[in-house]
Structures are given as structure tokens and as C-alpha cells.
Amino acid sequence: MSNPGETVEVTMENFDQLVESHPIVILDFWAEWCGPCKLFGPIFEQAATAFPDILFGKVDTEKATELATAFQVRSIPTIMAFKEKELVFEQAGLLPAPMLVKLIEEIQKLDMDEVRKKKAELEQPEA
Numbered sequence: 318m319s320n321p322g323e324t325v326e327v328t329m330e331n332f333d334q335l336v337e338s339h340p341i342v343i344l345d346f347w348a349e350w351c352g353p354c355k356l357f358g359p360i361f362e363q364a365a366t367a368f369p370d371i372l373f374g375k376v377d378t379e380k381a382t383e384l385a386t387a388f389q390v391r392s393i394p395t396i397m398a399f400k401e402k403e404l405v406f407e408q409a410g411l412l413p414a415p416m417l418v419k420l421i422e423e424i425q426k427l428d429m430d431e432v433r434k435k436k437a438e439l440e441q442p443e444a
């Protein structure tokens with residue numbers, strides 16, 4: 318497993334286990350050839366160091382093609398966040414460091430009972 322403050326490589330094989338075993342998981346979908354991904358990489362690494370209680374995973378879209386396809390990643394970098402196994406955030410594009418920190422702080426504050434309640438309401442068929 319990873320050490321606190323380090324990022325881990327996420328693949329289709331380890332995705333479920335990582336999301337199930339960590340309360341918060343933040344993923345960076347990236348590729349070696351992607352210029353914005355190279356700019357975002359150090360920002361993501363700094364966030365991993367600043368929030369050692371959160372799992373930060375990097376998904377190389379060239380290697381983990383099944384995972385990128387499963388999440389319909391069409392643009393990179395794409396950030397996804399999971400809290401208590403639920404996808405709570407997804408956005409394509411480079412996030413500046415202050416925005417990433419604010420996002421993480423907001424995810425930490427999320428009341429997952431409220432999130433699940435709203436999700437269930439949205440999934441109810443209209444009468």
C-alpha cells in the first residue's frame with residue numbers, strides 16, 4: 318500500500334479495493350503526453366503531502382484504459398473524488414492549487430447521509 322502523503326497508481330485491478338478501504342479517494346486521470354497533466358502533477362503531489370489521511374491515486378489513461386473507459390474520461394487531466402465509496406466530484410481540466418485545496422476541504426465536510434438522500438431523490442421516477 319502507499320505511505321501517507323504519496324500517490325498510488327490506480328488500475329482496474331486495484332480500484333475497488335482502494336475506494337472501499339479509504340474514506341476519501343481523489344483520482345487524477347492523466348497521460349505522459351498531456352501538457353496540462355504535467356503542469357497539474359506537482360499540484361496533485363503537493364495536495365497528497367498536505368492531506369496524508371486521504372488516498373491520492375493517479376490513473377495513467379494509457380495503461381488503465383479500461384478504468385478510463387468505465388468512467389467515460391474524454392479529456393485529461395480529469396479529477397474524480399470518492400467519499401465513502403460514492404463519486405462526489407468529477408471535473409476535467411487543470412485545477413490550480415488553491416482550488417484543489419478548497420475542493421478537498423469541501424469533500425471532507427460533505428455529509429454523506431445527505432448526499433445519499435439527495436441521490437435517492439434524484440433516482441426516484443417522477444409520478
